[in-house]
Amino acid sequence: MTSINHRKARGARFAIAASLIASGAIAATSTRGQQATPPAAAPSRPPKVVRTGVTTSGVARPLSDLKPETIYTVEGSPDWSVATKDAVWVSSARVNHVVQLLPSTGKPGLIATVQRPCSGLAYGWGSVWVPSCGTHQLVRLDEATGNVIAEIPADPANSEGGITVGDESIWMVVKPSMLVRVDPNTNTVVSNLELPTASENPAFGDGFVWISSFGHDQLLKIDPKLNKVIATIPVGPKPRFLTIGAGSVWTLNQGDGTISRVDMKTDKLVATIACGIPGEGGEITFGAGSVWTALFDFPLTQVDATNNLPVRQWAGKGGDGVRFGFGSVWLSNLMQGTVWRISPDQK
Template identity: 50%
Template structure:
């Protein structure tokens, strides 16, 4: 951990958690402070705040907007992606505080019930255009290679949804208690909380390509892709780095561990919920 020195530390009121990347910075939620804050990557200063009642369950950027699930009002809030001005409030609340949200195939995707119902939201009408039944305990959608992928935490599987039919098109058995997902190098990468492995699934064929023993089990944390690597953060391990050309862990930094991680603007971004801070770190040299 001593080798990692932040290039910037942002104090964020409350409990900073989820992040979403834009062309000029990073948005971050703070549920206990009832707002979302924009961290400017050019100035290394926060410069916009959007009020939302208990923002949770991820953030998504798309269609010129920032999409913010609200656990407080059980709605989905849409604001302008540049200035943060309110645009719409949609009656589609998150099923879980860590349930995730995604954009793709001309839509916004959000799991909205404990029974694992995936809502498809049309950004042109701000209405739900489809509801798709998923296996119980499914969360954290991502979009890759024309499909929506969702982790079935209870079923130890990665579920594929076809946006053309609005139906589940198949599933791939992966590690125990899969939760957080990211996309990169033609694959969907899944952090398995049960045993701390990372599953790699081909985004075109849905074939399991690798199960990587990362040694990072436990709740919380997150996973991201960028700068040619997969990055994970969990309690006790600040950063774990995986090389997608070898499917091996190539770096691991012991430390408190973050609550969310992103790779953007030539940096790693980590939120620390209990410390009310966000770190911006130079990408570690190999």
């Protein structure tokens, strides 16, 4: 279709030029010995991402059917979240905030200022760890006061990257694609490991660091003792976000909207689960025996870990971030400025 339209446009331009020459409006000029300049090609647009969702009967349902227990209003753009010992903290990059949400009161609590918080949140050692795309640092917040304890030079490799905790350390991928290990006792980087390009999202499970390689359709397994990649596992196209649960690593694949399940003992891909949610953004978490994903247009999808099947998917306006904590699903509705606390026992 594009080539046919291009030929039609070119023919129209030639016809107009010939008419103007014949009428004397412009002078005919010899082009002998000159190289003809081809018409400029129209800029190509990336194909529009079509999200079909899950088409299995009984799975799809409207967002109005999803019943939150609590709705928190968060200024700006609530997105990444992490559960601590007594709260859930959520980032809001639009207003440079990280906000404490209190399950005990159903209201927001402390508000910490971090320039453009991005690339996930992590919790450990009485602190919330926040990558900052504004200051190109890893910011450590005191969970009791929200005050900044330390700022560690660490430029997030991607705003859609990630951060994780394990083996007495903080793990984060910095530009261009370098895994750094941060000692929480000294607030310093103590080791680094060069990764394949576009490998930016870490998770810790079963004693290993697992990193989704968006640019290579792979999952990397890293031994923290050796600081070395010990396995490379093919998964779905453009894997971005990942979570740990039920003895597996689960990747949300932005290329085709599937979820890949990798067994952590065998390092084998054991399931590819069609969810119909391709494209940028989103997140994935594990809790109550299920995998939960969030994405615009399809704010929440639940996959049963016992049979690797989507069992519920809610469609509508909302979503983009999700985390499990305090027995609940916490859904960040970035465009709506809310965070929903949701019971996993939805009907």
